[in-house]
Amino acid sequence: MGMRPHTVLALGGVAILAVAATGCSPDGTPANTVVESKMFDFSGDSLTVKSDSADLQLVAADVKGVRVTRQVSGTKVGGEIESGWKLEGGVLTLSLDCTGLSVNCGAKYTVKVPRDVAMTAENGKGLVEATGFTADFSAKAGDMRLSDLSGPHLDLEGRDGTIEGDRISARSVTVASRNGDNELNFVSAPDLVDVRSQDGDVRLGLPEATYAVDTAAKKGDITVDVMKDDTSDHAVRIHTRNGDIVIGKREAP
Incomplete structure (x- = not known):
């Protein structure tokens, strides 16, 4: 059974569309899922997105403002599932709170932002996905899946999870990783890559x-399969405490 539209509300000129899934939909959305979208007015040149446990999908798009779609799913017995969203002072806060005796819930927020906005993402326990941004991008999260980021600077801080980056063309990339594998594939030679990994x-x-x-x-173990020149303008520094290092030619698209 697919999505069933419920209500469209106009709140202060902002449209909110709510859709509920009452069964398994053709797009794979799980049952007991509520999908809502909201457009926030935004004209700044930088945006910070904060979440504690919900997954974040950040998409550079041809939009005016910031468009957020959230999917909240779960079951509860004697409990509450609450989600929230607000944009204040260039900070978009996305929340999920599950309380009660028997509660199982999860959420995913898809955030569409103008392409040239500098992005900062902070996610305590969830996933950060990002694609298509042309300005500076920084993230602090567990798992990260990044693609087609071409801004000047890319700054990543991994906690407990993997960092995957594909088709990266940032000139400067810094990574600090506590516990998890890191894999980055570049489409242009960076000026600097600096990776510090514990485990x-x-x-x-x-x-x-x-x-x-x-x-x-x-x-x-350390494996280096690129041409080395200590006087090169392209610097690669990788230091690990417990883990292998492999530097080679990028994988074919």
Whole structure:
């Protein structure tokens, strides 16, 4: 059974569309799911998105303002499932709160933002996905899946999860990872890649060029399969405490 539209409300000129899933829909949306969308007025050049446990999907798009779609699903017995969203002072806060004796819930927020907005994403326990941004991008989260990021600077802080980046063309990339593997594939030679990892493997796929390479691993193997030149303008520094380091040619698209 598919989605069933419920109500469209006009609140202060902002449209909210609510849809409920009462069974398994053709697009795979789980049962007991409520889908809502809201457009926020926004004209700034930078945006911070904060969440504690809901998954975040950040999409650069041809939009005016910030469009948010949330999917909240779950079951409850003697409990409450509450979600919230607000945009104040350039900070978009997206929340999910599950309380009660027997509550099982989850949420995913899809956020569409103008392409040239500088983004900061902070997610305590959930996933951050991002694609298509052309300005600076930074994220602090567990798992990250990133693609087609071409802004000047990419700054990532991983906690307990994997970081995956594909078709990256940022000039400067810094990664600090606590516990989890890191894999980044570049479509253009970066000026700087600096990765510091405590526990986890690090894999870089780089275009053909010469690189000034600095690697160190206390416990782990190191494999470097790119042309090295200590005077190169393209610097790669990878230091790990416990994990392998692999630097090679980028994977074919």
